[in-house]
């Protein structure tokens with residue numbers, strides 16, 4: 001698999017991938033376009049050797065008080081390619097991008113029902129916080145906030 005920064009040419013494919021992963025909460029084309037062009041956001045795509053995009057991760061740098069933290073907005077791997085380490089690798093590469101901007105704290109929201117994602121994040125060193133966001137998703141499910149502090153080499 002190849003991992004690389006996504007660009008505007010990837011817009012429509014990324015929109016389809018988001019829809020497959022988040023049928024109820026997919027980012028709109030407009031929001032994705034904004035994320036692809038905004039200097040504060042990072043989208044990393046993963047491509048098969050034949051050039052098909054099969055997943056992506058979206059992160060945003062966010063100022064909080066005097067500190068910049070990273071936020072993970074989306075992580076998606078197409079069904080057929082799951083459970084092969086692609087999600088963990090995308091997460092690792094986004095963390096490295098964050099490190100380049102001096103970010104050492106990352107937060108994310110994940111559905112309380114999403115065992116696969118919660119496991120992936122736990123395995124990658126993220127911890128659950130006490131913050132539960134009620135009715136966060138369009139289907140009415142809650143989100144839990146997870147966070148990680150790390151050192152950059």
Ligand SMILES: CC(C)(COP(=O)(O)OP(=O)(O)OC[C@H]1O[C@@H](n2cnc3c(N)ncnc32)[C@H](O)[C@@H]1OP(=O)(O)O)[C@@H](O)C(=O)NCCC(=O)NCCS
Nearest residue numbers: 021075076077082083084085086087088116117119120123
């Ligand atoms: C969550 C998601 C990105 C995981 O991607 P993936 O490429 O399959 O993940 P990986 O293969 O890197 O898995 C890493 C670890 O996550 C955990 N994990 C992944 N899928 C899992 C599942 N179905 N059940 C339980 N744990 C799971 C495991 O601990 C796994 O490590 P292991 O294979 O050594 O046991 C993928 O399932 C997905 O796109 N889901 C739909 C969208 C989504 O829910 N995104 C997260 C929202 S924030």
